[in-house]
Amino acid sequence: MDPFLTSRIVTDVLGGLTNGVIYGMVALSLVLIWRSTGVLNFAQGAMPMFATYVGFALLSYHFGYWPCVVACIIAGLLIGGLTERLLVRRLYGKPEINPIVVMVGFLIVLEAVAAAIWSSFPRSLPSPFSSIDWQLAGKPIALSPFTVYEIATGLLVMTAVAVLFRFTKLGLQLRASAVAPEVSRLLGVRVGRLLTLGWMLSTVVGVITTVLVSSNFFTGLTPQVMDGIFAFGFIAAAIGGLESPVGAIIAGILLGIANQFVTDFVNQNAVIIIALALLIVSLMIRPSGVFTKRTERRV
Amino acid sequence: MRLDRTRRRAPIAMVVAVVATVLSLVSAATTREGVALSIAFDLAIACVTTLSLPDLKSSHPVVSRAALTLLALDVAIFITFFLNSSTNFNLATGAAMSIVLLGLSFLTGASGQISLGNGAFMGVGAFAMAIWSNHHATTPIFLTLLIAVACGALVGLLLGLPATRLRGPYLAGMTLAFAVAFTFILSSFNSWTGGDSGLQLPTEATAPRWLDGFFHAGTSPLTTTTLYITDFSIIVAGVAFFFMANLFASRTGRAMRLIRDNDVAAELVGISLPRTRVAAFIVSSAYAALGGALLTLINNSVSPQTYSFALSVTILSLIVIGGIGTISGAVIGGIIYAFSTNAISWITTQTGLNPQGNFASQLNGIIFGGLLILTMLFAPLGIAGALRHLWSRIRSRT
Structure with missing residues (x-):
């Protein structure tokens, strides 16, 4: 075979794609919540992390990987819904920093409680697929059954969210209540319920991301597993524009690939520094994001 | 008429205060506590006299703030002479932290924005301090502190320029990314920052010779150094608070x-x-850097593990609990920080938790995170706001 698939560039792109899909999903879940409730959810990494710990607690009762994943998703639905009902609902219409501070507090509490119950040592989860890269003529290509599982699941989730918002009645209601809550309410949309649903949805996207990240043989599950990924997810969302789900996904994937190139050609430490520099430059050039149209603000 | 008299009397009272201080210092000959007492007494009288002048607050606000700062410093320093070394050390870190908290409080109180990266800005100051002292050991401390502050301001400008132009949570997110990135930035410049083990200061901060006798406790050099560095930190914090109070107004x-x-x-x-x-963001970053530089001075060393994302979160918790957007909130937060480690280990022993256990090691996060949420939901102005509310109720009743 031609050495194309094992060349340095292609290896980097394929390797970066895996992380990119993860960043894209985090960015997407941030954008979903930001658009519907105007809250930048700083616990968007911690809530799914907690749900993942809860779901995988079933392992000690001899359940397999997939039942545990289902349990994680159910836990995520509950945590997302309860958070919106009990915590976030009190913050609508408050100054901008209030929800930020509360969600940061929630992040600390969740990470501390998770570490208190399950300890902060990495916990290795069973992996449904092998993480060993496929070989081509004696050289590894940057794909393994596990990374294919990651990428495929990620793309599936993104497509599902897109279909939900674009082509279903529920999606239309979700969009309507985000854009014009008062009008939607007058037209009979149960806005309150939809906001809860939006948080549940976004948490589930986060749970799937966390499960993918932490069932990777090389990372495992820790209370801080999502901290760094959250930072990259936010950078992607801000570059793509907090208003644009598609922009967030594209920016996330590109950021993942860019990171892989930096890791390969510079070093591991430089990754987040370059990402931060990218964010600064992109905000300087296009403050409202690369993929959004500029809108005027009315007083 | 009354106002005119105040105008004339206020500066005179200040001059009296300064003269009294100088005289006391010069006559420092008897026992340490005796001298401390006499200075503290003189200074307190001068400050109280100044503050009691009618209409001082409106006619000479700067003088009034200076007198208040001087009085607070006087009382605080006087107290440190009677505390043991470990309490003084805690107070010193609390003073350094209160400067950082003041910067964040100002940012939020003044611009409505919030930074999640002040721990990293502290780190900028802390490392700038250590790196500069290791290369130029002869630079006076004040100058090194100013260099650290300038470094913090510069990084603040770099990050603030794109983020503060935008509405929305961009500054919070970007500073979070900076806080997460900071440890990686440190290890990218290993040859400068000393890698995982961090840096030591070349010399310990000791009292200048003309003050040495005053701080000499006669027990051990350690006690003397701690006392000096505590009072030094408190004075730096006092100056920082004085400038900020004027800036606020x-x-x-x-x-x-x-x-x-x-x-x-x-x-x-x-x-x-x-x-x-x-500008608000730069001020807040510079204050964080000053606090960090002071912390390096207090610890005599700097370690990269200190300046993780967790520190930024601690800073946010402290100022929210103390009262964000207020000046007194920063003092309260600093005091909480000074004694939080002791308080938490007290709780651990009182409740019979295993000190090495998972739960005890996470108690800090659970308590601070929980208080952060509760404060923001039920008393958004923190302890300072609650006290102010209480005070106004007492005043309206009489």
């Missing part, structure tokens, strides 16, 4: 508060939003 400070409350109105009266917001 200045034209710039008022412009900033207007931006927080109504940015459109602010723009209409001719305030430049981006410029003012960036």
Whole structure:
């Protein structure tokens, strides 16, 4: 075979794609919540992390990987819904920093409680697929059954969210209540319920991301597993524009690939520094994001 | 008429205060506590006299603030002479932290924005301090502190320029990314920052010779150094608070508060939003760097593990619990920080938790995170706001 698939560039792109899909999903879940409730959810990494710990607690009762994943998703639905009902609902219409501070507090509490119950040592989860890269003529290509599982699941989730918002009645209601809550309410949309649903949805996207990240043989599950990924997810969302789900996904994937190139050609430490520099430059050039149209603000 | 008299009397009282201090210092000959007592007494009388002048607050606000700061410093320093070394050490770190908290409080109180990266800005100051002292050991401490502050301000400008122009949570997110990135930045410059083990200061900060006898406790050199560094930190904090109190009340400070409350109105009266917001962020970063540099001085070393994302979160918790947007909140937060480690280990022993267990090691996060949420939901202005509310109720009753 031609050495194309094992060349340095292609290896980097394929390797970066895996992380990119993860960043894209985090960015997407941030954008979903930001658009519907105007809250930048700083616990968007911690809530799914907690749900993942809860779901995988079933392992000690001899359940397999997939039942545990289902349990994680159910836990995520509950945590997302309860958070919106009990915590976030009190913050609508408050100054901008209030929800930020509360969600940061929630992040600390969740990470501390998770570490208190399950300890902060990495916990290795069973992996449904092998993480060993496929070989081509004696050289590894940057794909393994596990990374294919990651990428495929990620793309599936993104497509599902897109279909939900674009082509279903529920999606239309979700969009309507985000854009014009008062009008939607007058037209009979149960806005309150939809906001809860939006948080549940976004948490589930986060749970799937966390499960993918932490069932990777090389990372495992820790209370801080999502901290760094959250930072990259936010950078992607801000570059793509907090208003644009598609922009967030594209920016996330590109950021993942860019990171892989930096890791390969510079070093591991430089990754987040370059990402931060990218964010600064992109905000300087296009403050409202690369993929959004500029809108005027009315007083 | 009354106002005129105040105008004349206020500066005179200040001069009296300063003369009294100098005289006491010069006559420092008897026992340490005796001298401390006499100075503290003189100074307190001078300050109280100044503060009791009628209409001082409105006619000479700067003088009034100076007298108040001096009085607070006087009392605080006097107390440190009677505390043991470990309590003094805690107080010193609390003083350093209160400077950082004041910067964050100002940012939020003045521009309505929030930074999640002040721990990293502290780290900028802390490492700038250590790196500079290791290369130029002869630079006076004050100059090194100023260099650290300048470094913090510069990094603040770099990050603040893009983020503060935007509405929305961009500054919070970007500073979070900076806080997460900071440890990686440190290890990228291993040869400068000393890698995982961090840096030591070349010499310990000791009292200048003309003050040495005053701080000499006669017990051990350690006690003397700790006492000196504690009082030094408290004085630096006092100066920082004095400047901030004036800034809060200045034209710039008022412009900033207007931006927080109504940015459109602010723009209409001719305030430049981006410029003012960036300025507020730079001030907050510079204050964080000052606090960090002071912490390096107190610990005599700096370690990269200190300046993780967790520190930024701790800073946020402290100022929210103390009272964000207020000056007194920063003092309260600093005091909480000074004694939080002791308090938490006290709780651990009282409740019979295993000190090495998972739960005890996470108690800090659970308590601070929980208090952060509860404060924001039920008393958004923290302890300072609650005290102010209580005070106004007492006053309205009489």
